Amino acid sequence: MTTQLLIAGFGGQGVLFAGKFIAYNGLLEGRQLSWLPSYGPEMRGGTANCSVILSDEPVGSPIVSNPDVLIAMNLPSLDKYEDAVVPGGMIFVDSTLIERKVKRDDVKVFYVPSTRLANEIGLPTLANMIMVGKFIKESGAVSKDNVEAALKKVVSARHADLFDANFKAIDTGYNFAE
Numbered sequence: 001m002t003t004q005l006l007i008a009g010f011g012g013q014g015v016l017f018a019g020k021f022i023a024y025n026g027l028l029e030g031r032q033l034s035w036l037p038s039y040g041p042e043m044r045g046g047t048a049n050c051s052v053i054l055s056d057e058p059v060g061s062p063i064v065s066n067p068d069v070l071i072a073m074n075l076p077s078l079d080k081y082e083d084a085v086v087p088g089g090m091i092f093v094d095s096t097l098i099e100r101k102v103k104r105d106d107v108k109v110f111y112v113p114s115t116r117l118a119n120e121i122g123l124p125t126l127a128n129m130i131m132v133g134k135f136i137k138e139s140g141a142v143s144k145d146n147v148e149a150a151l152k153k154v155v156s157a158r159h160a161d162l163f164d165a166n167f168k169a170i171d172t173g174y175n176f177a178e
Helices: 015-028 075-084 114-120 127-139 144-154 157-175
Strands: 002-010 032-039 047-055 069-072 090-094 108-112
Touching: 002 015, 002 075, 002 127, 015 032, 015 047, 015 127, 015 144, 047 075, 069 075, 069 127, 075 090, 090 127, 108 127, 114 127, 114 157, 127 144, 127 157, 144 157
Parallel strands: 002 069, 069 090, 090 108
Antiparallel strands: 002 047, 032 047
């Protein structure tokens, strides 16, 4: 099984962190993977996207041209990548920031008000991890079993105080019902 994932949004939304977390989760499950970050010249406010490939076979190229899964954190990202998702794929939309609906009917769409939910639970900077939680629940690409271990890999010692917050955000997304 191979899942090609593209996470896209503005710089500062935690797009690269979310991708790194998913990659570590896959690594802990013994999967083959690639993680390829990409961002514009501005670290905050510019565009950012992250390609993650999780596979049972060796990954030949880290480039994701036609993702199985798109996580769109802002409207420009949805506009740019919606048509690239493979038929039968999944699109996760931060419906707090993106008002329009996905135009395609050959993909499964999840509208998650992750920015609103993050504010409601007092974690305004973790909308990205709420989306990751929903991705884990719906895609089956990685298991929830290794969330804690993967978080320990990606949350630096300097930010250890954010471990529980990230865990709570993932759990919020995992348990979110549309």
